[in-house]
Amino acid sequence: MRLVYFAAVREAIGIAFEDLDLPTHLRTIEDAIDWLAAQSSGHALAFQDKARLRFALDQEMVPADSALGDAGELAIFPPVTGG
Amino acid sequence: MRLVYFAAVREAIGIAFEDLDLPTHLRTIEDAIDWLAAQSSGHALAFQDKARLRFALDQEMVPADSALGDAGELAIFPPVTGG
Amino acid sequence: MKRVIVSSEPISAEVALAGLSDLGGGAVSSFTGISRDDGGVTAIELEHYCGMTEASLLRLIDEAFARWALLGAAIVHRVGRVAVGEQVVVVGAASRHRADALEATAFLIDRLKTDAPFWKKEHYSDGTSVWVDAKATDNDRSARWT
């Protein structure tokens, strides 16, 4: 799956995206976040305040308890601040 | 007092304004309208539907029961339709 | 910045709103009213109460400044004969935050429709013309702000 990061999340992790094989037992976005947080100190820092994370699965905004299903792209970012 | 007319009221009366000495017993705008309606068939036509008349005393919109006081200019017109 | 213009020449939103973007605020909102081709209308004619018009428009702007945190506001209104497709009115407001500009813009056009001394006549392709009736919906929208 392609993981895409934006804004402060991208800066904390240090990369804009990465392609990872997530363990198949991860069911929801929350599961994926917990697993990703253990991958590096950057990921841990980026995901430490889970209430401030927002998500898009295949470019659709979805809540944290959404199932990953067979999505190809998970984006993780802070609340948007455009306009 | 200067009487000023606009739009359909002006067209019915046939003039844009006139300077008249109103009888001193006329107290309110309504009194003045009733008196003016008797001055000509044009005035009668212009003022026949009193519910559709609006007024400004010295260029301030006011209700029909307002006292004429010592105002110098009474404008009589249909509801406004700008914009 | 407060701008009121009553013009018998064609008006332009660009000119009407010029400067509102440069007041240090983050928000500029505007509304433009355009003469419509309704059922054979070829032109409209706008009569106004010269003298009272500018004062009543400026009062609307003053009231908007009292109700919202505005940096600037403008009302530009056309009078006389206006061809279909031409701009009849432009209102605009500038503020630091968008809620003020958006609400002030709606206020200015809603209240202008019921409070400013303009009267509109429609001219038709068959040579006839008729004074436009005031709309109940305009009174309803204006009353929201009182």
Added chain:
Amino acid sequence: MKRVIVSSEPISAEVALAGLSDLGGGAVSSFTGISRDDGGVTAIELEHYCGMTEASLLRLIDEAFARWALLGAAIVHRVGRVAVGEQVVVVGAASRHRADALEATAFLIDRLKTDAPFWKKEHYSDGTSVWVDAKATDNDRSARWT
């Protein structure tokens, strides 16, 4: 007419709104957001989710068309580095009657603030920079439309 533009070059309200006045409607409403000089900000930087951005803006326009009787709508959003005083976003809507254009304009900017994938960083004169926090008031305003 539906127009969505995401631009790394300076944008202009005139260009963003071009054509909205010529759709036969009587009403064009717009909102322009401008980069503000807040406490030493010299520029902002807008990151976005390329690919999702355009789709999410077009979806907002589609939703506005479903809710109001619109003849046209436009959203033009700047990305990349934006100097203080430059336009960040322009939204506009055209309709026959003014309520539709006014409400659709407020809807488009309110929902854009919470639904479109843009992130804003402020750069200060001392060389530091900070990501802007989302505002609770933006969530409140956006929730009015759901």
